[in-house]
Amino acid sequence: MKAHNNLSADPTMKDVAIAAGVASVTVSRYLNDPAVVSDRTKQKIDAAIKQLNYVPHAAARTLASKRSRMIGAVIPSLDSSLFGRTIEVFQNQISTAGYNMMLASNNYNIEKEYEHITQMVSHGMDALILVGQSRDKHIYELLQAKSIPYVLTWAVDDNFEHPCIGFDNQAAAGDITRYLLHLGHTKFAMISGFTENNDRALNRLIGVRAALEKQNLSLSDDNLLQSKFGIEEGREAFRLLMSRANKPTAIICGSEPFAYGVIFEAKNMGIKIPEEVSIVGFDDMALASNITPRLTTIRTPQEQMGMLAAKYLVSRLNGEDIPLPQPLATELVVRESCAPPPKS
Structure with a gap:
């Protein structure tokens, strides 16, 4: 790299080119599409950028390339690590192609998601990654009108209306329900996230009910508890379920934080898992294999998505x-939180 003694407080692309010993057009190509520049040239330009503390002017780059090099990600929540595994892999992958990510959370609120997406579009997002299918249909009309690529994750679209990279929540919930049926359970309860504006929670509930109906069983409304996701909510739901005369012998948790709360509260109440009640989760988060008893759950393809x-x-x-x-x-991951129902 060439010496560059006249460092400016506001260096330009030309300054970077001189410091790196390359043409200004090469620096421009690198900033707009790193893949077209050789590794050796990338290293020289990177070194010059760091030496000069050069920061490209985003608006100018967008005008020149018609690209912001930004991809928006809107997820339901930042409260847990669930979506973090998918988003971390996503961010690492797009960064190798020269893109950065802008992240927002909609807190399961359709209006908030619409607001986030319109803001991202107004700031020139090149593409969007979204979660699930429950949203204002005008979002799709906006993205199509602006020719902005998007992809939905954590779901599948049986109608093939939208590009999806996800899994079948209904089928997965059916799998874990059939496992409990195979163990001999007939008294079921479910702790679910709110199904309104959450197609993943709704499809998991549909999958549980469909598997039970095939065995002439049902999930009563009294034994379906819906709440916001959280460990404390799992504790509260478990206390309610186990206070009833006709207690369930199997509790299906539609999200793993519920299951953690159930296990913690069971210990507090002196109720043995799985001897007195079996517990299953969904997603196989980090704590599932480290909690006691280790949690039987559905492993979802978070990194792959x-x-x-x-x-x-x-x-x-x-x-x-x-x-x-x-x-x-x-994948159904069988651990220690399930057993046949107690004989009594």
């Missing part, structure tokens, strides 16, 4: 017609 969603959007932005994958596989 992030990687494939990133590859899909980057390919679309590069003008490539990339096929979408089939629904991704989930």
Whole structure:
């Protein structure tokens, strides 16, 4: 890299080019599409940028390239690590293609999501990654009108109206319900997130009920408790369920924080898991294999969704017609929180 003694307080792209010993057009290409520049040249330009403390002018870059090099991500919540695994892989993948990510949380609020997305569009987002299918239909009209690629995750679209990279929540919930049926359980309860404006929670509930109905069983409204996601909410739901005369012998938790709360509260109440009641979760978060008893759950393809969603959007932005994958596989992970129902 060439010496550059006249450091400016506000260095320009030309200053970077001189310091790196390359043409200004090469620096411009690198900033707008790193993939077209050789690794050796990248290293020289990176070193010059750091030496000069150069920060590209975002508006100028957007005007020159018609790209902001930003991809928006709107997720339901920042409260837990659930969506973090997908988003971390997604961010790492798009960064290798020269894109950065803008993240927002809608708190399961359709109006808030619409607000976030319109703001992102107004700031020139090149593409968007979203979670699930429950949203204002005008969002799709906006994205299509602006020719902004998007992909939905954590769900599948049986009607093929929207690009999805996810898994079948209904089928996965059916799998874990059938496992409990196989153990001999007939008295079921479920702790679910609110199903309104949450297609994932709704489809998990549908999957549980469909599996029970095939065995001429049902999930009564009294044994379906819906609340916001959280450990304390799991504790509260468990206390209510186990205070009843006709207690369930199997509790299906539609999200794992509920299951953690159930296990903590069971210890507090002196109720043995799985001897007195079996507990299952959904998603296989980090605590599932470390809590006592270790939690039987559904492992969802969180990292795979992030990687494939990133590859899909980057390919679309590069003008490539990339096929979408089939629904991704989930896995029933059997651990220690389930047993046959007590004989009494």
